[in-house]
Amino acid sequence: MSEMRSSTSELHAGFVPEFDALYRGSPYWELDTADARMFVGAGPSGREPQADWVGEVLGRSRVVGLNERAAHLVGAPAGREEMIGRPIADFWPPDSQDDLAELIADVATDRSPRVIRTRDIGSLLLQDPVLTVWRSHETGADTVFVAVRGAVNDRRSYWSLRASEERYRKLIHHIPNPLLRVDARAMGRVFARLKAEGVNDLDSYLDAHPELLAFAEQSVRITEINRAAALLFGATSATDLVGPVKCLLQASPETTRRVMVAQFDGRRSHAEVMKLCTLDGRLLDVQLAVTFPTPPEQLDVTVISLDDLTDRLRTEAQxxxxxxxxxxxxxxxxxxxxxxxxxxxxxxxxxxxxxxxxxxxxxxxxxxxxxxxxxxxxxxxxxxxxxxxxxxxxxxxxxxxxxPERRPLELNEVVDEALLFLRHDIETRSIRLSARLGLGLPRVIGDRVQLQQVIVNLLVNSAQAIGQAGAKGGLVELSTGLSEAGEVVFVIRDNGPGIPAEDLDRIFEGFFTTKDEGMGLGLAICQSIMTAHGGGIVASNRPEGGACFRLWLPAEPIAAQGWETRPL
Structure with a gap:
């Protein structure tokens, strides 16, 4: 006889010889399902098992025998003897109770002399576990045998693992960030089938099969939420959100597609800002972050975190x-x-x-x-x-x-238009204006009015600086060109007094000014405009005297033709 038989004499009558080598050393149970007979025939008939039906089937199926491996894996702390005579529901892990109840119902209602049912299940302790349930005429209609085969991932018992998980759940429950635990096993099976069929691009596949999106929103289920998530959703209790994940994504339907593609592609996580409709009717802006499990982790522990950005985005808009x-x-x-x-x-x-x-x-x-x-x-x-x-x-x-309107612009045209406002003022101050505008420059993407404002402000500053110095022969030089890095550059130089050395690092600060009647906003606004356009602005003093401002903007993606790069 096998090692399994010698370890538990209660199992010898129903042990199937051809399974001796296959299940040697595996967890093994013998169940009496007589009290569950009235329920096993009223199963879900292809529908998703209901908790009350599963509870009745497993709660009325009593353990009459098991081996030591089964006792260690899911047994109570007191050991094997305490499990005898008690319902299997008291010990079986919740993540596969539906599977066990369905297989028990299958073999208990099949009148064949020998009935065997096998199914892949999820487990925190075993790798690629296979659940097998069978019954034979030699042992009677009410005796069912159960075995689980799979490599051991964790040598701890289910009870010690559950205690550890309970501590983890308590920690998660009190974390101030909204967290949801999601069971995505159904989609894991679908993705495995699609990959086996040769599907590599899920995004394109969804174009042809949009029904898969609806299936995902119904089959992927929220199984647990913490207090912060319940508060964010305006839920009265955590159970208000337990169910299909569709309630999370109804205000942002495109998010479903992006999350699915990320999981199918094997990414570890996905994050995006989305709209969230709460149970009490509020519409929020939230940062969604999904952490996907990877093998050998189980797909029923996908974790979603939510960060309410509504107030922050509103403040940023203001x-x-x-x-x-x-x-x-x-x-x-x-x-x-x-x-x-x-x-x-x-x-x-x-x-x-x-x-x-x-x-x-x-x-x-x-x-x-x-x-x-x-x-x-x-x-x-x-x-x-x-x-x-x-x-x-x-x-x-x-x-x-x-x-602001971002459009392709010729920087030289923006400079010419800015001069419209200043040419007469510069001439009346007896300031000479020299403009060297580069030919064939690539266009930039920007708001015409805002860029004009920057150039006008710099020209006004130069003219005023020359005027305050009282020097004769004032000169302002303008030039445009292309930098070695491919950026479109505008440079303005003057022969005024320059910028005090101690102020060079402060002139772009808001409300900093050296003018008696100035507000100190002009250069700060110039810098914010250039930054918003993806460019920048710097100031320096010229060795021969006077100030120099250099601003740059990224060129339009289309490369300029026939332009010889010349540093500015």
Whole structure:
């Protein structure tokens, strides 16, 4: 007889000889299912087993024999003798109770002389465990035998492991972060089948089989949540969320797809910001983080953590709005300082319109009107009117309240438009302006008005610095080009007094200013605009005197053709 038979004489009558070698040394039980007969015939009929049905079947199936390995694996602390006569439900691990109840019902209701049922199950203690339940006519209709075969992952007993897990669950329960435990075994089986069929790209597969998304949301189940998760969802108890994971993803349906792809691809985790609809009707922004188990870990211990970002994102949006308001206020303030220059720019086309209109009237007042000359003058009037309209539109754009618009831009055009507001002011200060704009530069992606604001502010600072120094022969040099790193660069240099050495590290700080009437926001806003565009700005002093500001922007992904890189 086998080692298993010698270790428990109660099993010899029902032991199937062909299983002797296969189950030698495996956990092995003999159950009396007489009291469970009225329930085994009323099984779930292909539906998911209900807890009350499983509880009745296993609660009425009593242990009448077992070997020492079974006693160690799932036995009570007092050992094998304490298990005899008690329901198998008192000892069997919850993660496979459904499987055991279904197989017991199968073999108990099959009237064949010998019935054998086998199923892969999950286990914290065994690797790739296989559950086998059988019955034979020699032992009677109510005697069922159970064995589990699988390599041992953990030599501790189920009871010691459960005690350890209970401590773990208590710790998780009191962690202040919302956590959910999810059973994803159903999808694990589906993914294994798809890979066996040669499916490598789940994302494309889902395009052709969208029904798999709905299946995942129903078959993957939340099995446990902690207090923080219940509070986040507005649940009255943890059981309110136990069930299909669909309740977690209903406000962000695309998240289901991304999580599935991440798990199918074998990633250890997936994280994203998503919308969450709580049980009491609130809509939250949360950071979802899913940690997937990997073999030999079990797929019923997928862990989901949630971090409520609603207040933070709302505060960030308010901060962005406040920054936008400050930026607009700074533009309006700068345009106010340049009112004389702006008026001069507007008056130029208006004066041309007035002069051409008067001349046109004189040609029309002649005895023989010169219509050709009138047409020429009228054309000039229309062109001047368009020019005046463009100036007004640019001024309105600088003062308007609008969301930033990121578009492909020619930086040279932005510089030319910025000069519109300043050219007259610079000329009246007797400052010479030199512009060397590079040819063939790649475009940048940005907001035209915000970039104009940066350039206008830097030009105003240079002009004011030269004016405060009282030096004659003021000079402002502008240049654009391409850096060695492929960035589009704008540089402005002046021959003013420069920046005090002790202030170089502070000039971009908010509210720092060396001007008596300055607010200290101009350069801080310039830096925030450049940072938001993925670029930057730095200041330095020139060896020959004066300040130098260098700003850069990433080029549009399309590479510039025919441009010779020249450091700036």
């Amino acid at each position: 901060l962005r709005q406040l920054q936008a308001d400050f930026t607009r206020a700074a533009r309006i303030s700068t345009l106010g300082e340049l009112a004389t220059s702006i008026a001069h720019e507007v008056n130029q086309p208006l004066a041309a319109i007035f002069t051409n209109a008067e001349t046109s009237l004189r040609w029309l007042a002649r005895d023989e009107p010169n219509l050709a000359k009138v047409v020429q003058l009228t054309t000039r009037i229309a062109a001047s009117a368009r020019h005046a309209t463009e100036i007004v539109q640019r001024i309105r754009a600088m003062t308007a309240k609008h969301a």
